[in-house]
Amino acid sequence: MKPFKSPQSLPLVQLINWIFRPLDFLEECASKYGDMFNLRLMGLPPFTVVSNPQGIEEILSVDAQKFDVGRTNNLAGSLLGDNSLVLLDGVTHRRQRKLMMPPFHGEKVKSYAQTICQITQQVAHRWQEKQTFVAQKAMQDITFETILHVVFGLSEGERYQQIKPSLIELLDLTGSPLKASVIFLPFLQQDLGEWSPWGKVVRRKCKIYELMQAEIDERRASPELSGNDVLTLMMSARDEAGEGLSDIELKDQMMTLLVAGHETTATALSWAFYWIHKIPEVKQKLLAELDGFADLDDPLAIARLPYLTAVCNETLRINPVVITAFMRLAKSPIEVMGYQFAPGTILTPTTYLTHYREDIYPEPKKFRPERFLERQYSPYEFLPFGGGNRRCIGYALALLEMKLVLATVLTRYDLTLASDRPVVPTRRGATIAPNNGVPLILQGKRDRKIQEQLSTIQ
Numbered sequence: 001m002k003p004f005k006s007p008q009s010l011p012l013v014q015l016i017n018w019i020f021r022p023l024d025f026l027e028e029c030a031s032k033y034g035d036m037f038n039l040r041l042m043g044l045p046p047f048t049v050v051s052n053p054q055g056i057e058e059i060l061s062v063d064a065q066k067f068d069v070g071r072t073n074n075l076a077g078s079l080l081g082d083n084s085l086v087l088l089d090g091v092t093h094r095r096q097r098k099l100m101m102p103p104f105h106g107e108k109v110k111s112y113a114q115t116i117c118q119i120t121q122q123v124a125h126r127w128q129e130k131q132t133f134v135a136q137k138a139m140q141d142i143t144f145e146t147i148l149h150v151v152f153g154l155s156e157g158e159r160y161q162q163i164k165p166s167l168i169e170l171l172d173l174t175g176s177p178l179k180a181s182v183i184f185l186p187f188l189q190q191d192l193g194e195w196s197p198w199g200k201v202v203r204r205k206c207k208i209y210e211l212m213q214a215e216i217d218e219r220r221a222s223p224e225l226s227g228n229d230v231l232t233l234m235m236s237a238r239d240e241a242g243e244g245l246s247d248i249e250l251k252d253q254m255m256t257l258l259v260a261g262h263e264t265t266a267t268a269l270s271w272a273f274y275w276i277h278k279i280p281e282v283k284q285k286l287l288a289e290l291d292g293f294a295d296l297d298d299p300l301a302i303a304r305l306p307y308l309t310a311v312c313n314e315t316l317r318i319n320p321v322v323i324t325a326f327m328r329l330a331k332s333p334i335e336v337m338g339y340q341f342a343p344g345t346i347l348t349p350t351t352y353l354t355h356y357r358e359d360i361y362p363e364p365k366k367f368r369p370e371r372f373l374e375r376q377y378s379p380y381e382f383l384p385f386g387g388g389n390r391r392c393i394g395y396a397l398a399l400l401e402m403k404l405v406l407a408t409v410l411t412r413y414d415l416t417l418a419s420d421r422p423v424v425p426t427r428r429g430a431t432i433a434p435n436n437g438v439p440l441i442l443q444g445k446r447d448r449k450i451q452e453q454l455s456t457i458q
């Protein structure tokens with residue numbers, strides 16, 4: 001088989017494109033080189049981008065032993081810590097993942113539903129009538145409070161008040177394409193004092209770790225303070241040799257969950273608010289479904305509503321918050337789409353390009369939730385949360401949160417976009433977020449009873 005073609009531009013040029021205009025760059029490459037091409041970003045090993053569902057299936061469904069993933073994520077170590085789940089491989093990864101999964105699945109996730117609705121109402125209560133607020137910021141408040149509840153069982157107190165601004169400041173330090181460069185260029189990761197870009201990251205991270213250590217120490221001293229949260233579970237876990245996790249392991253996993261579980265969901269929600277208010281028919285259909293639904297006090301029934309589910313899926317398709325799955329480093333020879341790859345090759349399923357394939361999603365640039373009602377997509381055609389043995393552990397929580405936040409806000413408040421200007425997807429650390437955070441205006445409160453009567457008359 002003929003070797004596939006790839007961009008020949010300098011690695012520095014490719015890196016600049018990847019940081020500053022990742023979506024246009026990927027689209028240009030796909031239109032010139034097709035479903036598979038190699039990228040060479042300065043400072044990183046070359047990797048093969050794959051956007052064909054058959055190829056993605058061949059990568060994500062093979063035996064997990066065939067790939068290492070953690071070592072390709074080493075750049076994240078400076079932010080999340082070297083023991084972070086995302087940096088682990090093999091048996092250690094399997095063991096830690098097993099330990100961390102239960103609070104994010106099945107019945108346990110459902111038990112967070114009431115809390116998510118309450119947190120949403122508390123945050124929305126602060127919005128002023130006829131005033132503008134930024135969706136991204138409001139959603140960060142909601143998703144942060146939710147993840148703190150899930151991970152630490154914290155919802156109030158001094159420690160909670162301190163962790164929140166420190167983490168938001170830390171994430172803001174990588175919150176623009178220019179600032180995000182520090183993650184991709186390890187030589188910029190120099191602590192040159194309190195005011196240097198990396199010095200600020202180091203100090204914010206230290207502060208968060210101090211607060212986490214205080215929480216761990218307090219729970220060790222007074223076990224009755226422990227609750228039904230992830231930290232409690234992880235502190236009590238023991239391996240076959242009876243060994244528990246060290247404090248640094250605990251803190252790195254907590255940091256991973258706080259970072260991975262907060263910004264991603266807030267960004268997905270901001271995109272959802274943007275599209276719902278950009279396209280009047282979408283908002284009308286969604287409100288008709290929500291207003292016509294009798295039991296708004298049953299959050300789990302809300303989460304099953306078909307049009308609401310379709311709106312969330314279409315948001316994650318058209319604006320996948322993370323544009324690729326993690327990179328997979330082949331440990332033995334592997335064949336993908338008829339091509340032979342040697343051990344050491346890095347293969348990367350690309351969510352963004354797959355979600356924009358005309359053959360799977362006709363008119364891919366159009367926001368059309370109906371496509372998810374008309375057809376079922378395979379996990380290799382629709383993959384906002386990646387797949388295989390590294391599939392996002394928070395996907396069920398993130399989807400539940402998206403649906404409940406949208407339902408809680410839209411049934412109670414009448415919002416409009418503050419500006420007609422098109423929103424531009426822009427890099428914010430590892431995510432792609434709306435450039436302006438989506439400013440919204442609260443026009444007024446909605447009276448659900450009147451809306452219900454109207455919907456029965458119509």
Ligand code: HEM
Pocket residue numbers: 085086087097104147256257260261262264265268320321322324325326327384385386387388389390391392393394395397398
């Ligand atoms: C809309 C929200 C979210 C999106 C789009 C998202 C997306 C992703 C993606 C694409 C991956 C890589 C999967 C792969 O390569 O196969 C991932 C991994 C991960 N996510 Fe999420 N995520 C979201 C929310 C969350 C939440 C709420 C949490 C935690 C509570 C979380 C925790 C993690 C962790 C720990 C991993 C690493 C898994 C591993 O290495 O085994 N994410 N996520």
